Amino acid sequence: MTDLLDLARRRAEIQRLNDEFRSTFFMGEVCITQGALAFRGVHEVLDLVRNYTDFNEQNDPYGEHDFGAISFRGAGFFWKSTTTTSEWTKTARTLPILTKRRG
Numbered sequence: 001m002t003d004l005l006d007l008a009r010r011r012a013e014i015q016r017l018n019d020e021f022r023s024t025f026f027m028g029e030v031c032i033t034q035g036a037l038a039f040r041g042v043h044e045v046l047d048l049v050r051n052y053t054d055f056n057e058q059n060d061p062y063g064e065h066d067f068g069a070i071s072f073r074g075a076g077f078f079w080k081s082t083t084t085t086s087e088w089t090k091t092a093r094t095l096p097i098l099t100k101r102r103g
Helices: 002-024 034-038 042-050
Strands: 067-072 075-080 097-101
Touching: 002 042, 034 042, 042 067, 042 075
Parallel strands: none
Antiparallel strands: 067 075, 075 097
16 A cells, blocks of 8 residues: 555656646756757747646556647647656756657
8 A cells, every 4th residue: 555655656746847847848958859940830839848738548647747749730749758866966857859750
């Protein structure tokens, strides 16, 4: 029972950190592929990522709010948040990556 409670608390904290970073792009790094960067309207795509809330069991099976797929002006984009901690830094760094899907 304690293990399940600990897992639920850990997931809730990961979700909170991912939501906080995704909505503000503060306290982390945003990496954007060349293809996405060249897309006219990349700023609007970033706004869609910031405001993304369409999480469900299909696209977020672990409840961590760490991945999303969006469409904008006929192009598809994916983003992925990765939180890492190390013994050298006490803070977590989240790195979403936006990729323009071809086709």
